[in-house]
Amino acid sequence: MIQVSNCPVAGLGDFDNKNHFSVYPNPAQSSITIGGTTKISAITIYNLTGQKVFETYYKHPISEIQLTLKDEWNGLYYLEIQDSDGRVFSIKLVIE
Template sequence: MKYIILFLFTLFVASASFAQDTGFSSFQNEEEAKNEVKIYPNPCKNDKVTIDYSLNEISEIRLTNITGKQVYLKEYKVPVSKIQLQVNDIPNGIYLIQILTTDNKRTIKKLMISRN
């Protein structure tokens, strides 16, 4: 009986350890994807923002303000990895840029627009 309990305990600990390792690598991949997205200039002081995603191709760009209201949406029929976003009609403030790639990965970055 002791051996069965010891075996089950060992099996439980091993599976819990494996689950933690898998979760960490997933988080690490998300962080790597975020680092591959470059948004500049940020803060934006003019009318153009460049979004450069060297890791994947962009299929959709969505810009929302901090209250969650969508202020810009563009879907790309032909995926691109670098775009220039015209923000001249968007007021000063803090926004979230949601980038959807062709393989359905979503990355969210912060953008500040502060024109004089």
């Protein structure tokens, strides 16, 4: 028998990016804009198999960026945004 007590459970609200970054439009076609309350120091995009398809770093973190998407990218991706404090946020991105 397994007994669990006083164990915090992460819910969807625990991973809410609304207060940190916004990505629009989503679904996207040719470009996206990423902005937030903290500065962006790195952006990485992964496909559903976990393969890294894009990565960039900013020597001087910025508040907002417009990113041009490749024509062959279609489907669901995971966008990881690292802020200037080293925190990483993940957002689902649909590219049409």
